[in-house]
Amino acid sequence: MIIGTAGHIDHGKTALVGALTGVDTDRLKEEKARGISIDLGFAYLPTPAGTLGFIDVPGHEKFIHTMLAGASGIDFALLIVAADDGVMPQTREHLALLDLLGVSRGLVALTKADLADEARLAEVTSEIAALLAGTSLRGAPILPVSAHTGEGVDALRARLVEAAGAFAARPGQGRFRLAVDRSFSLSGAGTVVTGTVLSGRVRVGDPLVLSPTGLPARLRSIHAQNHKAEEGRAGDRCALNLAGEAISPDAIRRGDMVLDPTLDAPTERIDATLTVLASEPKPLGQWFPVRFHHGASEVGARLVPLSADSLAPGTSGLVQVVLERPIAAAVGDRYVIRDTSAQRSIGGGRLIDLRAPARRRRTPERLAQLDALAETDPDTAVAGLLAVEPWHLDLTAFARDRALGAEAPAEIAARRGLVAFAAGGTLTALSPQRWALYADTALAELARFHEANPDLPGMGAEKLRLALAPRLARPVFGEALRRLGAAGSLVLEGAWVRLPGHEVRLTRKDELLWELVAPHLGRTARFRPPRVRDLAALTGEAEGEVRRLMKLLARMGKVDEVAHDHFFLRPSLAETVAMAMALAEAAPGREFTASAFRDRIEAGDHAVGRKVAIQILEFLDRHGVTLRRGDLRRLNRHRLDLFGAMDDTGAGGDSTAGPAPGADTTSGRALPPVRYPDFKSGRGREPVSGGFDSHSLPPSPAPQRPNPPR
Known part of the structure; x- marks a missing residue:
């Protein structure tokens, strides 16, 4: 159990910890010279109930930020009030901060009891009880003690041991997080960081990440509760000996987090609950500037009230916190805000x-989401989120932001009976009712499309995705379509989606004409097929009739018009894309020239010439399969299945492969939206739309491992 002191300066916090443990927590020369605590001090007391860890905090008003760094990870508060002085300003402020941090277990040590008579002790005890009445420590025991004479110290120690025996250790589930409050170097060991383990557990040799910097580290050794250990668990006070290329005491500062690598997703914009202290003189309005204290970190921030235009003193509500720099945090963490001059505490709350x-943060839909996000139970929060827009949820990101275990997404989906899709490195879920509605809407949309376009083989997958609500991400939508396809509800054919009963057929006349034309586009001429006028001459048919047939076949997806009146069979184009893939794999930077592409085709005894190679490449450019920059091109792997090619995972457009629901596909740092370079303008843009006014169905992703921080 971790015990944190609190109270006014010179009320005997350090002396009392020394009397309880035999350890002087003032370790700095300046502290000993001035006789006051300046930084955090640490002591340990072995007991039958386990080792008690003490964090001794400064009491001076100028060191409130240090007090908060120590108090953020404690299990039990030891509020110190001197009998001669009674309740003082920092007594009140420290108690308010403990209340805001949610510390509900503790007791009060009435120190310097040898300097007060019975009447004074009774008076101060009554004053303290009244002060505690409106806080999370209401009803806490008040014990008179004297570090000078030893009066009451043994009784206080016994009460702490009793509290430790009744203390339920923090759950060991979840992923590892430790809030750094000190970093230093030890001769022969290297860099050491200390802090309280907030969640999970860690073992010697585990890979870790320093966040928000993203520096990778390896754990060389552990001291837990002042003893060498092989494992550190939630609630332990730990010293971690870290190794890594960029790891040094100078690279780590108080407030950083040591994390399981999959949790490294810093944030600088957070929605949270906020309780404003009644002592605040004015309401908090839009973009109110504050100092934000979370864990051991302190950063400048601005507040944007969400549930009202402003928050009055003594009230609670929802706010958005916009930070000056990113921090590592988890949903449910407590925080405190103080004024920018660091003279007073304003309030605090919980991250949700x-x-x-950044926009539309106060709409009814967003506020409904926040109501669900405010639930502390993960299952309840997921159920609430799936019942409001946007009706689906990335369970992987949800579990990461709450520091839940790697298995949590699949377990939540199973417990709630959700419909889940493992795609794009995430597990995305919908409620069974929403999935049934989504599937019915998709089939109805296909039916309408077939009725309006009977001569087309199907609807473009991307066009269908954009027509449905919720609008799923492309990889997730691809998995949803494959699931509907496996159930026989629809049919996937490359970039097309159709109902099982829909089929486009040629008339008998067109079938006969196609039998004449097809051989001239086949094996020997597949990369240099005759133009329409030449096909007409070869078959003896009218040029207009041949052109009409080829246009119809293009709409059906059997051929593609690479250049004017120049039609390739779809399998032939798939071959050219496969060749481009092989060329890109072998090329420096995965970029290739038109001449290299021509040589690659001609290597198979196919004389095509530069003109035809350029026509093929420009056609692929228009469809977004290749991306051009000057004389160089590279492949867009998101479009490789447009013409039946396969991407580098080996999964084609019609594949039903993919990670099983619940597979560990967690990524590390938060990923930005995918954007592709616009080589002409130098700006990012969305993938181009080409061909059939649709995008291809995304290929099934291969199962992924957690990515290292980028």
Whole structure:
């Protein structure tokens, strides 16, 4: 159990910890010279109930930020009030901060009891009880003690041991997080960081990440509760000996987090609950500037009230916190805000969403989401989120932001009976009712499309995705279509989606004409097929009739018009894309020239010439399969299945492969939206739309491992 002191300066916090443990927590020369605590001090007391860890905090008003760094990870508060002085300003402020941090277990040590008579002790005890009445420590025991004479110290120690025996250790589930409050170097060991383990567990040799910097590290050794250990668990006070290329005491500062690598997703915009202290003189309005204290970190921030235009003193509500720099945090963490001059505490609350939007943050839909996100039970929060827009949820990101275990997404989906799709490195879920509605809407949309376009083989997958609500991400939508396809509800054919009963057929006349034309586009001429006028001459048919047939076949997806009146069979184009893939794999930077592409085709005894190679490449450019920059091109792997090619995972457009629901596909740092370079303008843009006014169905992703921080 971790015990944190609190109270006014010179009320005997350090002396009392020394009397309880035999350790002087003032370790700095300046502290000993001035006789006051300046930085955090640490002591340990072995007991039958386990080792008690003490964090001794400064009491001076100028060191409130240091007090908060120590108090953020404690299990039990030891509020110190001197009998001669009674309740003082920092007594009140420290108690308010403990209340805001949610510390509900503790007791009060009435120190310097040898300097007060019975009447004074009774008076101060009554004053303290009244002060505690409106806080999370209401009803806490008040014990008179004297570090000078030893009066009451043994009784206080016994009460702490009793509290430790009744203390339920923090759950060991979840992923590892430790809030750094000190970093230093030890001769022969290297860099050491200390802090309280907030969640999970860690073992010697585990890979870790320093966040928000993203520096990778390896754990060389552990001291837990002042003893060498092989494992550190939630609630332990730990010293971690870290190794890594960029790891040094100078690279780590108080407030950083040591994390399981999959949790490294810093944030600088957070939605949270906020309780404003009644002592605040004015309401908090839009973009109110504050100092934001979370864990051991302190950063400048601005507040945007969400549930009202402003928050009055003594009230609670929702706010968005916009930070000056990113921090590592988890949903459910407590925080405190102080004024920018560091003279007073303003309020505090709990983090509820680490990925807050910059716009539309006060709409009814967003406020409904925040109501669900405010639930502390993960299952209840998921159920609430799936019942409001946008009706689906990335369970992988949800579990990451709450520091839940790697298995949590699949377990939540199973417990709630959700419909889940493992795609794009995430597990995305919908409620069964929403999935049934989504599937019915998709089939109805296909039916309408077939009725309006009977001569087309199907609807473009991307066009269908954009027509449905919720609008799923492309990889997730691809998995949803494959699931509907496996159930026989629809049919996937490359970039097309159709109902099982829909089929486009040629008339008998067109079938006969196609039998004449097809051989001239086949094996020997597949990369240099005759133009329409030449096909007409070869078959003896009218040029207009041949052109009409080829246009119809293009709409059906059997051929593609690479250049004017120049039609390739779809399998032939798939071959050219496969050749481009092989060329890109072998080329420096995965970029290739038109001449290299021509040589690659001609290597198979196919004389095509530069003109035809350029026509093929320009056609692929228009469809977004290749991306051009000057004389160089590279492949867009998101479009490789447009003409039946396969991407580098080996999964084609019609594949039903993909990670099983619940597979560990967690990524590390938060990923930005995918954007592709516009080589002409130098700006990012969305993938181009080409061909059939649709995008291809995304290929099934291969199962992924957690990515290292980028």
